[in-house]
Amino acid sequence: MRTPIIAGNWKMHKTVDEAICLTRELKEALKDIKDREIVICPPFVALHALKAELEGSNIKLGAQNCYFEDEGAYTGEVSPVMLKDLGVEYVIIGHSERRGYFNETDELVNKKAKALLKKGLKPIICVGESLEQREASETESVVKKQVFRDLDGIEPYRIKDIVIAYEPIWAIGTGKTATSEEANRVISIIRDTVKEMYSEKEASLIRIQYGGSVKANNAHEILTQSEIDGALVGGASLQTDSFTAIVKY
Numbered sequence: 001m002r003t004p005i006i007a008g009n010w011k012m013h014k015t016v017d018e019a020i021c022l023t024r025e026l027k028e029a030l031k032d033i034k035d036r037e038i039v040i041c042p043p044f045v046a047l048h049a050l051k052a053e054l055e056g057s058n059i060k061l062g063a064q065n066c067y068f069e070d071e072g073a074y075t076g077e078v079s080p081v082m083l084k085d086l087g088v089e090y091v092i093i094g095h096s097e098r099r100g101y102f103n104e105t106d107e108l109v110n111k112k113a114k115a116l117l118k119k120g121l122k123p124i125i126c127v128g129e130s131l132e133q134r135e136a137s138e139t140e141s142v143v144k145k146q147v148f149r150d151l152d153g154i155e156p157y158r159i160k161d162i163v164i165a166y167e168p169i170w171a172i173g174t175g176k177t178a179t180s181e182e183a184n185r186v187i188s189i190i191r192d193t194v195k196e197m198y199s200e201k202e203a204s205l206i207r208i209q210y211g212g213s214v215k216a217n218n219a220h221e222i223l224t225q226s227e228i229d230g231a232l233v234g235g236a237s238l239q240t241d242s243f244t245a246i247v248k249y
């Protein structure tokens with residue numbers, strides 16, 4: 001069976017001191033959780049401090065982005081090798097904010113996914129449709145195309161180390177969530193797409209999260225759906241109480 005994975009995407013929030021403070025509280029509040037994976041993804045600048053903070057705890061460290069080269073003249077970028085060195089295990093790639101504000105394409109997401117896997121890091125690949133696309137009944141085709149392109153050329157044995165986060169763009173930071181049935185439906189389409197690309201085996205191994213306004217009061221409803229293997233949480237991951245409640249759904 002797939003282990004649920006709850007990841008907090010802190011986005012561009014928290015100074016290093018604030019990040020340490022929140023992490024200490026989360027460590028204490030979540031110390032007894034054993035049956036699900038917990039990941040926090042702070043800004044790059046807090047990773048070093050949190051590596052030390054999380055030593056020996058059940059919370060794993062994630063990053064919010066990376067570049068696909070190991071090193072070189074790429075001003076402002078951070079490589080998978082550097083993240084690995086900081087104790088990072090998961091890296092969010094292709095978040096809709098990066099696709100939208102920084103023009104990231106599926107081709108780039110695919111390169112990043114391959115670079116991460118090569119270094120033994122696990123990508124959390126975000127996909128999801130805009131409101132316009134949803135209203136034009138394009139949800140299915142948009143999401144399928146993203147999955148095809150983002151996973152293109154990735155070998156079957158790597159699939160178990162990949163997480164896909166289905167995040168409808170219109171649900172991110174808006175307080176609107178897809179209904180749990182609808183999230184489950186799109187996630188099963190994503191799983192079918194993985195089956196089409198690979199086989200039943202890979203489709204049953206890949207973990208697929210839902211993301212977009214997951215809060216303490218809707219986490220149970222969403223996370224108990226049959227196809228949903230966890231959540232990528234933005235706003236509600238910034239406070240101990242709300243993130244703890246979601247993890248314990």
Ligand code: PGA
Nearest residue numbers: 172173212213233234235
């Ligand atoms: P949200 O963000 O929970 O604040 O909607 C989710 C995300 O962007 O990953």
